[in-house]
Amino acid sequence: MTLVWRFLPLTLVMVVLIGLPPLLDVGLQNVMVNVLIAALFATAFNLLIGQGGMLSFGHAAFYGVGAFAVMHLLVAIERGGLDFPTPLLPLAGAVAGMVVGLFTGYFATIRSGVYFALVTLALAEMLHALAPHWEGLFGGEAGISSMRMPWGGINFGQVIEVYYLTLAWVVIAFGLLYAYTRTPMGRLTLALRDNEERLRFMGYNVHATKVVVFTLSATFAGLAGGLLAFSNEQANYQLFEVHISAQVLLHTFVGGSTVFFGPAIGAVIFTIFAHVIGDITRSWMLYQGVIFILVVLFVPHGIGGVLTEHLRLRTHIPWRRIGRPYAIAATAALLITAASVMIIEFLEALFSPRYFAARRQVDMGFPPFERFGYVWEPFSVLTWLLPLVLGIVGLFLLLRVRHQVAELWSEARESAAAQGRPAP
Amino acid sequence: MLEFILVSTLNGVVYGLLLFMVSAGLTLIFGMMGVLNFAHASFYMLGAYIAYTVTRHIDFWVGLLVAPVLVAMIGVLVERYLLRRVHSHGHAHELLLTFGLAFIFEELVKLFYGDFPVNYAMPDHLRFAAFTIFDADYPFYRVFIGLVAIAMFVALYLLLSRTRVGLVVRAAERLPVMAEALSHNVPLVFMGVFGVGAGLAGLAGAVAGAFFPTNPNMALELGIIVFVVVVVGGLGSLAGSLVASLMIGVFSSFAVGLDWSLAGLLSYVGLGEWARAVGGLFTLTLSSISGTVPYLLMLIVLLVRPAGLMGERN
Numbered sequence: 001m002t003l004v005w006r007f008l009p010l011t012l013v014m015v016v017l018i019g020l021p022p023l024l025d026v027g028l029q030n031v032m033v034n035v036l037i038a039a040l041f042a043t044a045f046n047l048l049i050g051q052g053g054m055l056s057f058g059h060a061a062f063y064g065v066g067a068f069a070v071m072h073l074l075v076a077i078e079r080g081g082l083d084f085p086t087p088l089l090p091l092a093g094a095v096a097g098m099v100v101g102l103f104t105g106y107f108a109t110i111r112s113g114v115y116f117a118l119v120t121l122a123l124a125e126m127l128h129a130l131a132p133h134w135e136g137l138f139g140g141e142a143g144i145s146s147m148r149m150p151w152g153g154i155n156f157g158q159v160i161e162v163y164y165l166t167l168a169w170v171v172i173a174f175g176l177l178y179a180y181t182r183t184p185m186g187r188l189t190l191a192l193r194d195n196e197e198r199l200r201f202m203g204y205n206v207h208a209t210k211v212v213v214f215t216l217s218a219t220f221a222g223l224a225g226g227l228l229a230f231s232n233e234q235a236n237y238q239l240f241e242v243h244i245s246a247q248v249l250l251h252t253f254v255g256g257s258t259v260f261f262g263p264a265i266g267a268v269i270f271t272i273f274a275h276v277i278g279d280i281t282r283s284w285m286l287y288q289g290v291i292f293i294l295v296v297l298f299v300p301h302g303i304g305g306v307l308t309e310h311l312r313l314r315t316h317i318p319w320r321r322i323g324r325p326y327a328i329a330a331t332a333a334l335l336i337t338a339a340s341v342m343i344i345e346f347l348e349a350l351f352s353p354r355y356f357a358a359r360r361q362v363d364m365g366f367p368p369f370e371r372f373g374y375v376w377e378p379f380s381v382l383t384w385l386l387p388l389v390l391g392i393v394g395l396f397l398l399l400r401v402r403h404q405v406a407e408l409w410s411e412a413r414e415s416a417a418a419q420g421r422p423a424p
Numbered sequence: 425m426l427e428f429i430l431v432s433t434l435n436g437v438v439y440g441l442l443l444f445m446v447s448a449g450l451t452l453i454f455g456m457m458g459v460l461n462f463a464h465a466s467f468y469m470l471g472a473y474i475a476y477t478v479t480r481h482i483d484f485w486v487g488l489l490v491a492p493v494l495v496a497m498i499g500v501l502v503e504r505y506l507l508r509r510v511h512s513h514g515h516a517h518e519l520l521l522t523f524g525l526a527f528i529f530e531e532l533v534k535l536f537y538g539d540f541p542v543n544y545a546m547p548d549h550l551r552f553a554a555f556t557i558f559d560a561d562y563p564f565y566r567v568f569i570g571l572v573a574i575a576m577f578v579a580l581y582l583l584l585s586r587t588r589v590g591l592v593v594r595a596a597e598r599l600p601v602m603a604e605a606l607s608h609n610v611p612l613v614f615m616g617v618f619g620v621g622a623g624l625a626g627l628a629g630a631v632a633g634a635f636f637p638t639n640p641n642m643a644l645e646l647g648i649i650v651f652v653v654v655v656v657g658g659l660g661s662l663a664g665s666l667v668a669s670l671m672i673g674v675f676s677s678f679a680v681g682l683d684w685s686l687a688g689l690l691s692y693v694g695l696g697e698w699a700r701a702v703g704g705l706f707t708l709t710l711s712s713i714s715g716t717v718p719y720l721l722m723l724i725v726l727l728v729r730p731a732g733l734m735g736e737r738n
Contacts, residue, residue, distance in 0.1 A: 049516075055520075111727070117519065119723060122723045129719065130715075133713055249520070285531045286531035292520075293525065293528065297510060300513055344535070347535060348535055
């Protein structure tokens with residue numbers, strides 16, 4: 001029973017990952033490739049922050065380096081006739097990530113905390129400032145582009161072929177990363193996060209351990225970058241941007257950095273959302289930022305943390321009694337989200353250049369605008385009262401059930417503790 | 425050559441003073457609370473945009489007054505209702521929170537003002553030449569930026585070293601627990617310092633935004649340089665960040681005009697041809713990689729002397 005429980009979700013995910021893509025169109029297949037890459041990148045990043053306790057603000061450096069390594073190899077194969085098995089190309093990204101990670105990690109890990117974060121930030125920014133000017137290595141501002149060459153009967157021209165290769169690499173990488181957490185070294189990594197001082201007292205070489213963790217994280221980040229380059233057939237200096245480092249940070253923390261699969265969950269959700277919502281609204285980045293802040297404020301362990309906590313206490317939670325408050329809370333969340341989205345979208349519509357152009361036509365008056373398929377008057381009470389009421393009702397409901405949920409949860413925790421299962 | 429040196433030095437000093445205006449608040453906040461505020465440069469941007477809005481509807485000088493006050497209020501709210509909540513989760517969460525805030529501020533600015541530069545310009549009565557050097561007019565507004573920064577530094581210095589408020593602030597910075605035991609309201613002091621720091625950045629934005637471009641990227645562009653300044657000067661040291669600001673300001677203004685390269689340097693020992701043939705790093709000119717040098721400087725300082733030029737603690 002427990003064995004089935006443990007492997008059921010994983011098997012389901014694998015079935016979806018293998019079976020779904022052929023049914024999708026090319027655009028969505030491409031999204032799936034990006035989802036896989038983002039999941040790998042976030043998990044590699046989490047090895048450093050979630051397990052090792054080192055907050056890096058410059059992981060884009062290794063991502064980008066991995067991408068450029070693969071591009072150089074692609075160029076060498078295409079123009080120089082180098083004979084290299086195409087499926088192994090992403091490895092070049094991993095190797096490049098490892099080499100750069102080892103070198104920079106040696107220096108970065110001399111410092112810890114805020115100073116470590118600043119060193120990594122400076123490293124990535126240096127590459128970002130240097131790359132557009134370094135024609136030979138980074139292809140200047142235009143970057144490098146090339147073509148995947150056919151190999152072994154597969155021509156890698158279709159997205160689905162790229163997808164399955166990416167899937168293979170990502171599964172291997174996840175396997176290795178998970179296996180790592182089970183090794184003594186993996187345990188040591190956790191100790192590094194929890195109590196570095198103690199580790200030092202026990203005679204471990206803390207700096208060397210940190211360098212190993214850093215290098216591993218950089219290696220898998222490089223692999224993710226390599227896969228991206230393999231899929232896009234191009235790389236440019238924008239891969240080193242702060243936004244890339246920020247994105248992976250967001251994925252990791254919203255997903256939950258204390259759980260192995262948490263960052264991957266965050267990456268999957270955000271990448272799919274970005275694709276779906278990014279087309280509809282221009283404020284997607286704003287929503288992303290708000291979600292991130294809310295998670296940092298109220299859910300410090302992220303989605304993954306909440307899920308595992310439910311799983312851990314599944315026999316102690318009074319499911320029957322908690323159902324109603326949960327449903328009310330979900331409704332409240334929905335109402336608040338609707339209200340916030342309405343207000344943001346209204347503002348977006350009113351401050352957009354398009355609306356300004358419309359105002360010009362009516363002598364700088366305030367013509368009605370269209371959003372969500374309806375026409376709204378900018379100064380009518382209804383336009384603003386509707387989201388306001390929705391938001392207030394939602395907030396009221398949320399505040400009302402908050403204590404109920406908290407009470408039921410503390411009951412569950414107590415009953416678990418009584419049975420000798422304290423919080424981890 | 426003399427003209428180049430003189431003009432570059434002047435521009436560099438002014439730019440450095442501007443950097444100082446922004447970094448002063450950041451270094452104070454770090455010194456006191458240990459919070460590295462990623463959203464600090466966003467306060468600079470908000471200052472510029474608020475001043476732009478006020479200038480458009482009322483007047484430039486009113487904007488110069490209103491912007492820092494409003495930004496300081498935003499800073500106070502951020503400290504009181506957001507930062508303080510995550511304080512118990514540790515520094516990593518504070519870092520992440522300000523990081524997310526920087527993100528949101530940028531997107532909000534894009535929402536209201538669009539993803540392009542706005543036309544925030546100085547008023548015409550400030551648009552004249554301060555003096556003439558080598559037949560070129562030197563704009564008065566640059567001098568004005570420098571003067572505002574100097575006035576700010578003097579005021580800050582006097583406030584911290586000569587008044588009772590400054591005394592409490594310094595005590596709260598050095599030994600917060602002891603200051604609290606002596607019945608000073610340390611959280612209130614923190615909130616105040618955060619607000620004042622944000623306000624200073626807002627003032628810098630209001631002043632500089634009228635001269636340099638005001639766009640949604642300005643926070644990101646300046647933000648990382650400000651980190652460099654604060655780190656190089658020593659986290660928590662006002663005087664250190666003044667020196668570092670001037671250094672980096674003068675350096676960047678010189679580097680833009682110099683086409684020195686490693687190959688050029690090597691040609692003095694007869695290796696110029698070889699280096700040019702190798703290419704790559706050797707032929708990059710100083711002007712094209714000037715953006716890298718501050719980061720390199722920051723790396724070296726962090727690795728060799730993390731306390732910075734004038735910091736006392738690690």
